[in-house]
Amino acid sequence: RRDTELVAAKFPLMLSMYPVKDKIQIKWEFDPAQVSSATVICLEQLLVGLIKNRGQYTVSAPEIVAPQMSSEHVLSHLKAVTEQTPKAIAIRSGAVELSYGQLWETGQQVAAQLQARGVEPGERIGLMLPRTEYLACAIVGIVMAGGVYVPLSVDDSAERLAELAAQCQMKFCLTAADTPAIATLESLVMEDLVEAKPREYVPVALTGASPVYI
Numbered sequence: 595r596r597d598t599e600l601v602a603a604k605f606p607l608m609l610s611m612y613p614v615k616d617k618i619q620i621k622w623e624f625d626p627a628q629v630s631s632a633t634v635i636c637l638e639q640l641l642v643g644l645i646k647n648r649g650q651y652t653v654s655a656p657e658i659v660a661p662q663m664s665s666e667h668v669l670s671h672l673k674a675v676t677e678q679t680p681k682a683i684a685i686r687s688g689a690v691e692l693s694y695g696q697l698w699e700t701g702q703q704v705a706a707q708l709q710a711r712g713v714e715p716g717e718r719i720g721l722m723l724p725r726t727e728y729l730a731c732a733i734v735g736i737v738m739a740g741g742v743y744v745p746l747s748v749d750d751s752a753e754r755l756a757e758l759a760a761q762c763q764m765k766f767c768l769t770a771a772d773t774p775a776i777a778t779l780e781s782l783v784m785e786d787l788v789e790a791k792p793r794e795y796v797p798v799a800l801t802g803a804s805p806v807y808i
Contacts, residue, residue, distance in 0.1 A: 605623065605625075606624065606625045606628045606629055607622075607623070607624045607625075607628075607629050607634075608622070608623040608624070609621070609622055609623075609637075609641075610623075618645075620638065620641075622634050622638070627803050666801075666802050667800040667801060667802055667804060668737065668806060669734075669737055669738060669800060670800075672694075672697075672698065672734065673698070675694055676694040676695060676697070676698045679694060680693060680694055680695035680698075681693050681694075681695060682694055684696075684697045684730075685697060685727045685730050687725070687726045687727040688726075690726070690727050692727050692730070692731075697730060697731060697734060698734070700731040700734075700735070700788060701731050701733075701734030701735040701737075701738050702735070702738060702795045703735070703787070703788060703790075703792060703795075704731055704732060704734070704735025704736070704738070704739075704784070704787050704788065705734075705735045705736070705738035705739040705795055706792065706793040706794060706795035706796075707735075707782075707787040707790055707793060708735065708736065708739040708741060708766070708782075708787075709739050709793070709795065709796055710793045711766070711782070712765075713739050713740075713741050713765055713766070714740065715739075715740030715741070715798050715804075716740065716741075716742060716805065717740075717741050717742065717763075717765045718741070718742050718743075718744050718762045718763055718764045718765060718808065719736045719741045719742065719743050719744065719764060719765060719766050719767070719768060720743075720744050720746050720758075720759060720762075720764045720766065720767030720768065720776070720779065721733070721736070721743045721744060721745050721746060721767070721768050722745075722746040722747070722748055722755075722767055722768070722769050722770075722773055722776075723768060723769065723770055723773070723784060724770060728770070728784040728785070728788070731784070731788065732768045732784055733807075735787075736768070737800075737806055738795070738798065739798060740798035740800065740804070741765075742805045742806060742807060742808060743806070743807045743808075744758070744762050744764060744807065744808045745807070746758065746767065748773060748774070752774075752776070752777060755776045756776055756777055756778045756779075759776050759778055759779045760778065762808060764779055766779065766780050766781070766782050767779050767780070767781050767782070768781075768782050768783075768784050768787070769781045769782070769783060769784070770783065770784060770785070771783050771785055771786075
């Protein structure tokens, strides 16, 4: 007899086996971004066959279908809502309201400004903004550019912020006009990006496996 348990992975693939009364418990840990569940099931079938036949390999390996990378991404969901209800309210911040259409348009403006400054997909962008409509627009803009946003706190010391910027290899940090800059990192003021002369936005190919934040 056996029990199979699927849990969060510490490694791409890990197997633990230990006796529990009259049965053997099998515990798989795997990263679904690197190993498909079909592969794990196949390995389990082969392993159980070996155990039952005392090490004699008599089981044919099942056919494994390569996993399909999902094309769905957080932006694809936002885009769908924006196209369906562009005038619906997406953000309320005090007296300020942004519709989904405005959020998408402003995010695209920020993304274009980041791309014009050389931001490439996968690069880290610090985010040190108060909870206003600009925070939401900054997140959407960074993700649209393919960047990975890193939330930072103005309450952290200058030394801590500089350490985080170095560890994450941040390219820029998006801030408010009155936010102190990180000494080792160039700051970009959100208000300036939003009000800057529009630039051409180049869509970035994103999938469900694309990183969004750290």
